[in-house]
Amino acid sequence: MRIQLILLMIVMPLLIDSCKVSYSFSGANTGTLNTVSVDYFQNRAALAPPNLSQYFTEEYRDLCERQTNLSLVNGTGDAHFEGEIITYTTRAMAITGTDRAALTRFTIGIRVRYTNSKDPKLSFEENFSQYRDFESNLAFESVQQELTEEIVEEIAEDVFNRAFVNW
Secondary structure (H helix, E strand, C coil): CHHHHHHHHHHHHHHHHHCCCCCCCCCCCCCCCCEEEECCCEECCCCCCCCHHHHHHHHHHHHHHHHCCCEECCCCCCEEEEEEEEEEEEEEEEECCCCCEEEEEEEEEEEEEEEECCCHHHCEEEEEEEEEEEECCCCHHHHHHHHHHHHHHHHHHHHHHHHHHCC
């Protein structure tokens, strides 16, 4: 019994030390990638405010810096993102008995081209969109900024997850 205990005390630290697990709080898997680049996302949506392109681009760059260990570079990185804003719309939803809309749906859509230079089969071109419904009796201008921030954050997370979390 004493010999087993001594062996256990010697073997356990060796086993614990040899079993290392690497993880990320974001779940991101950047593999052999070292750098990331994010081109300016052009505004192709007719009604989008002019600063939306810059806002989305900066939000996505910040997300990549916060959630990965990749270095953000100008030019073309090992992981490269480019695209454009393609949808910025509002439309009436949930018509009431008086033929008035009770809700309005606000939608933003972005087309993304992702190039993974280390593993091209992980590259993609996809559209991502999110929406928020708001009470139609509210002026769009009064909720526009808050809803835009929420939607842009969700789209950025969707793009990030598609590229680095592989869902």
